[in-house]
Amino acid sequence: MAKISPEKRAARRAQILDAAWKCFERKGLHPTTMDNIIEASGLSAGAVYGYFKNKDDLIISALMTSMTGVAEEIGPLLARRPPSPPNVLLRELTSAISSFTARDGFDLKRIALLGWSEAQHNAPLLTTMRPFYVAFRDQLKAVAMAWQRDGVIDATADPDDVSKALLATTMGFVAQSAVLGDVEPDAIGRGVSALAKAGK
Amino acid sequence: MAKISPEKRAARRAQILDAAWKCFERKGLHPTTMDNIIEASGLSAGAVYGYFKNKDDLIISALMTSMTGVAEEIGPLLARRPPSPPNVLLRELTSAISSFTARDGFDLKRIALLGWSEAQHNAPLLTTMRPFYVAFRDQLKAVAMAWQRDGVIDATADPDDVSKALLATTMGFVAQSAVLGDVEPDAIGRGVSALAKAGK
Amino acid sequence: MAKISPEKRAARRAQILDAAWKCFERKGLHPTTMDNIIEASGLSAGAVYGYFKNKDDLIISALMTSMTGVAEEIGPLLARRPPSPPNVLLRELTSAISSFTARDGFDLKRIALLGWSEAQHNAPLLTTMRPFYVAFRDQLKAVAMAWQRDGVIDATADPDDVSKALLATTMGFVAQSAVLGDVEPDAIGRGVSALAKAGK
């Protein structure tokens, strides 16, 4: 019955993705049923399957959408030159992640954990997800090199190591918040700061 | 078959838990079926259900067993006084986690991710898991205070913040390794070290 | 398959109920498996569960359907005024029950026993079933009062007692037939008649 406009189609897709996200956050990836999503989306089963090949497609799409969202939030922070000093940058990153969460009523930190976990056994997801984190780490590496140029951190260190440490701290903030739920973004910055004054 | 000795009973339990662990690591928590575990354990369905009330019990038990394992590995490192300096301690922690993994043929890091993710929607698991991480962080806090006493780190900082930063870095090492798979334990220590020289 | 008309839906429900009834009558309530019913209905498992929440729902529905059937058969007999005299009414009631049975190829008497038995341990069923028998007895009481008005039976008796005796005889006809299988409806009426001439 007639073609649908591309805008309408995109809107429908977003609507379904939104429903999926809500369900996943509430119940987890596998415990969520297609029916849960179908009902939450307000569409019919057939309609949902018209926009997504299958549940796995929906999982990957939902996860990647949220990752793209954070990436957009975080990108500018990492692109700034000169970059904020380490403890400030860390605070900015963790704050951005936290606020992204709050804004849409989803807890991105929980979603992220679902994604990491799922990727362990879902090859297509891992393949899609990896470049995102690689890019994130590459940007952190560029920041590290900028810091070294500016004399902010040890110029003899391997910037790869620095990027790994920073990524670890950021991902760990997410994980720790999700599991313990009491980690204010600032605490991480301050803690690293304290460590940074070591030996003085 | 008459009464079984407590040792035999414990051995059987371990045998099932081992099978479950293997399956979970390979396929994930929910995609693993009870039949998978039953077959892997070499026992019958009834036997497995004689040792574990249901799948959820098995999930929680398997997860907690592995957590207890790491806790035993990590405890001594955190108890040492004076504690190793930050970058060394971080290297020791990440190395311990990595070697624990290698030793038993399971990848603890992947298991940990499954656990964190599952805990988001499994209240009993979260309840059981939390104290473990709280205790871990408490030990890190004690270490931070020892460092402050010894003048190793900024004495004016809040040791809570330091413990959160350290836990984040450690958990993040696990997550990053599981997702990107190329993080040598030493890199984290070195990276933090580089940061630590900031502002000198 | 698009929306189904209410009539079609009702027909499907009846089709399943019919299959269930057949199975229950043949094998009993609990020994009948959902698979038995599913196969007998000619539908798929999912379809059956689309019409009935679970086995218990099916049991209660099947039982109540058959009770409603008898109630419709019996109602007019009890509503007639003046009512047939006791022995005639008893014959009419037992005959109606027997013929209802024969007509549809189910033995209602056996089904009734299954229901009474099940209701002993199935609270929802008992709750649903009771009003039916209460109504039946209330109608019998009204009949008793009509008899008393007409001088057909002892005007000083408690019509409640009469209704209980009549219900007992009717239910007992069902039970005795099911267990011994040789009770013609007329026998009960004649037997009560003989008793009624007592002391003459």
Next chain:
Amino acid sequence: MAKISPEKRAARRAQILDAAWKCFERKGLHPTTMDNIIEASGLSAGAVYGYFKNKDDLIISALMTSMTGVAEEIGPLLARRPPSPPNVLLRELTSAISSFTARDGFDLKRIALLGWSEAQHNAPLLTTMRPFYVAFRDQLKAVAMAWQRDGVIDATADPDDVSKALLATTMGFVAQSAVLGDVEPDAIGRGVSALAKAGK
């Protein structure tokens, strides 16, 4: 390990039967599991199976034991000569059934219903149960003939019909009590009495 004395053996059997009875009354025949009975009996699985071939054997034995119990209670009432008049006998019978119930803490009426229902699909049980009811009815027939000899009831009636009516009323008392739970034994006698004055 040594033989057990016949008394002890009989005691054990009774102990198991008692446990089974308790379970059956509480949960129904099929919903009761062997484990329920095993636990209630305080013995081991193996022990129970040493006394009863299987669950069906246990069901039949438990049911027959209770029937034998009522038969002993009721026998003398039916053997008395001259027999009590109809309404009195009915009151005696229903009272005996009710008191038997109360005495042992089991509700015989519910148990009876379970038995009748089960017999519909359990041939061995039906075979065992039938003679009991046939004997009961035969005794009622003898009573009817005594009444006829004594001029208590219509001498031209078929005593078979009378016995069927009496058995129906008695069985119906049991069924009605179990389903509606508010039938005092006396009510039945009084109700039949009222009917008996019809046409005078």
Next chain:
DNA sequence: GATGAATGAGTCTTCATTCAT
């Protein structure tokens, strides 16, 4: 004789996906 751990076929139920309308 007694024990109770183990067996494994069988039960109820769910749910991703399809396709006739």
Next chain:
DNA sequence: AATGAATGAAGACTCATTCAT
């Protein structure tokens, strides 16, 4: 394009019964 009823292959779990100790 959209609908939602139907499918049917799993999945988790139970339970009557056995038999090694």
